[in-house]
Amino acid sequence: MFSSLDKQLLNDFQQDIPLSATPYQDIAESLGVTEDAILTAFKELQDQKFITRIGSVIAPNLIGVSALIAMSVPKNQLQHIATVINQYPEVNHNYERDNRFNLWFVLVANDSESLQAVMKDMEYQTGCKMLYLPLLEDYFINLGFEIDFND
């Protein structure tokens, strides 16, 4: 399904796309293929959504503030309340999870006052119990994520 070039592009370039004038040409040279082959393969991987994007990944909470929020929602109201929550532009990644706290999302705001205000408003709009789970420490180790292609 994936060519060996695809696999290399998916696994070996999560950390560093060269900061040069022609990064794709540099990758091509390091892999012994043409720049065109790299651009075509990346485009195909992106079009097929195997790659979300090729871009920068930023450390959390450097611009604005964010917090994970867990909400306990009655099962029969979940769809409705999720719709209400999703309308807030501050909401990122809203997931339903199998727990008493069944709605999990990340709030992003410019400062902690705005974040608290959004939470208060949500509590008022939904009447649901919320857990405020900001990041206290990030045990981030920069290793990337090795994709296993052997099924």
Added chain:
Amino acid sequence: MDDLDRQIISATQAGLPLTPQPYQAVAKELGISTELLVQRIKLMQQQKVIRRIGVVPNHYRLGYSFNGMTVWNIVDEKIDELGKQVGELDFVSHCYHRPRHKPEWNYNLFAMVHSKTEQGVKQQIQIITEILGQYNLGQDVLYSTRILKKTGLRIGEKRV
């Protein structure tokens, strides 16, 4: 960090174009020279503001459909030491210390794990359990059953 840095973050987060000179294209879009763009990016990398510029794989689409949010109740004195060890595991994508909310929520360590099978997640949990040992006072795993919203604002997109 100034407005230009924020604009650079926003532009590079959105994705580099697949053209022979992507940084030049981003610089042009921002109305600055390529040299200035590269200089700012290097500085932000040194300051650990930008963690990496690279391929962001879509794990779900690549078959890693079981993502488990594992949560652990770890003795406070040990959480930094053990959190780092868990964060180093290659199947853990995020590892965070977050506050407990007793009595409803007793877990203070969060580790996201990814596998192609539920059995795989169970094996990963076993490995973490062994690392945490006696300092682990309780644990749970929450699977996502539905994605209700995938993205909203990315950090840095506001008021730039």
